[in-house]
Amino acid sequence: MTAPVFPFTALVGSDELITALLLSAISPEIGGVLVRGEKGTAKSTAVRALAAVLPEQQVALSCRFGCDPERADDCPDGPHTGPATTRPARLVELPVGATEDRVVGSLDLRRALGEGEAAYQPGLLADAHRGILYVDEVNLLHDHLVDVLLDAAAMGRNTVERDGVSISHPARITLVGTMNPEEGELRPQLLDRFGLTVHVAASRDPHVRAEVVRRRLAADLDPAGFAAGYAASEAQLTERLAAARESVARIRLEDVTLRTIARVCAGFDVDGMRADIVTARTAAAHAAWAGREHVTREDIRAAALLSLPHRRRRAPFDAPGLDEDLLDRLLDEEPEPEPPVPPTGGDDSDGDVDGASPDESGPGDGAQEEGRSGDSRPAPPDGSADDRGESPTTAPDDPSRGAEPERAEVPDTSPSGASAPAATAIASTPYRARRLELSGVGSGPTGRRSPALTPxxxxxxxxxxxxxxxxxxxxxxxxxxxxxxxxxxxxxxxxxxxxxxxxxxxxxxEANLVLLAVDASGSMAARKRMGEVKTAVLSLLLDAYQRRDRVGLVTFRGSGAEVALPPTSSVDAAAARLAELPHGGRTPLAEGLTQVARVVARERIRDRNQRALVIIVTDGRATAGPDALARAQHIADAWGHTADTVVVDCESGRFRMGLAADLAHRMGAEHIALEQVAASGLVEIVTDRTGPRRSAA
Structure with a gap:
């Protein structure tokens, strides 16, 4: 016997998450919920708890897809005239490693090989029909699987045309995905396909945190007893959900309401019409949950806070979020007057027939005022405190900011090799990078860059x-x-x-690892030059995001080197780290090369099949520590064929020592002068590199 799940009504401090899950359960046509947030914030617990409070379902016994026997669905197993039974709503969990065949269904090999019949074997979408399909770490799922899931959630059907099988069956699912943004983002196109998005963060209120710990410990100590204590509130919530599901179809969306929703979506400059449709459906579900028969201003506001933030993220470096002050101003704007109607001779003048103002609530308004004025999102069943996140901040690479004044370059005169005062250069707008494609055929993780043997x-x-x-x-x-x-x-x-x-x-x-080692010492600290290098690195990050690569950043200055950005697919974290990168001080070249070798070795242990390209941006000087140049040369001699390498020579002036060229020779790397890669040229050299010495291993 399995232990009872944590009660939904016992959740504390996750009001926005509770609201989004309830609204999506009331109206699955909304398109599901994407839950973003830091680890340890009860994302998975809330989803599993939701399934336990959903109303039970009538199911036709003869139907492989769990259809309602009273509904005339276009089901391959219909018509449903046989006996029926009652079952709880299903929660189907999709593992990250699931294949497309397991998701959409495929040819039944046992019957095909044994009986010679091309029969269909239902997949997870069929199992989740009329229930919840839960995808943990949805940002780590392959893009084509995410597309399949979102198509099914939007259309309510799953169509299979493969391996001699042609079938279409109902798949009305409530899709819920959870993710940690630190592990990488979804593409904006995929974000837009999720109906609602919630960002979950742990409360900073000590009382709320203490209550969370108290309930969790009590549930772990006596799961059955803890669940029994919330049985009455769980049953009450189930009844309320069933009533809201029945009433949502009767909710009226007046013309003035639709115009208000359109004004809000246009005011936030979202692309397409999906935002308007989802906001309207969410507002209707919110009204049904509150027990109203028409949509009010508060319903639209609550719906917009859940349906619009992720749709404003058009580019990978854009920060998600919503300006609530702008939202209130758009909601309070007077609607445009109706165009005059020519007289028809009758007494049916087209006056204002919308009745009460959208700001007025009907007598059945059961929403509870919480937080900011005008916010009437439904309170969670336990009445816990609201814990909204902070307003989004401006992206670090915002090109709209004015240029800062030029700073004088800090000379590298410290006799001890300690870091001189550091300055910070600002990258300009990233540009499009041509694709880097390693030669040979690899066997790394599926991506969009180099040829490989993939599943x-x-x-x-x-x-x-x-x-x-x-x-x-x-x-x-x-x-x-x-x-x-x-x-x-x-x-x-x-x-x-x-x-x-x-x-x-x-x-x-396949996807590749692009590891950039940037010399940030005083000899490299010309403001314009570092700005160009940062812009190139930012462009590589953007290209890696589009090609599903992983990118890492090692910097060295002063007396040591550090991994400024461990290999990652999160372009948001990469852009923020790059914007904070300082420069100035001596040049610890040996330490930088040692750190790069460690990262490459560690990543090779983590995934032996992933191929790497190391790009070292330096002038070749080694001025930090005793015998700095000799140590750097020794490390370069021992580098061997650890990874494919490019050395970008940043030495300038009339008289040049050729240290970067010597470094490239010792490492067996390509040597590129900075004059050839200045400003937008760096990425072009990197992505044009198709030399024969790239390893396919």
């Missing part, structure tokens, strides 16, 4: 029997050919067996 792609061969990797798709033609050859040799049974299975070798593209 998904173009079929280029067949794996030897018994040596296929996990997740390799079945090659149907090769399987039938092997079975025919075996039968011709009169060995084994006359039908296809498991020994005849053959799996396809597929070729696609």
């Amino acid at each position: 998904r792609g173009r079929v280029v061969g067949v794996h030897p029997a018994g040596n296929e990797p996990a997740g390799a798709p079945v090659h149907l033609t090769a399987t039938l050919r092997a079975s025919a050859a075996r039968r011709a040799a009169r060995t084994g049974p006359a039908r296809v067996t498991g020994d005849d299975l053959r799996h396809a070798v597929t070729r696609g593209r």
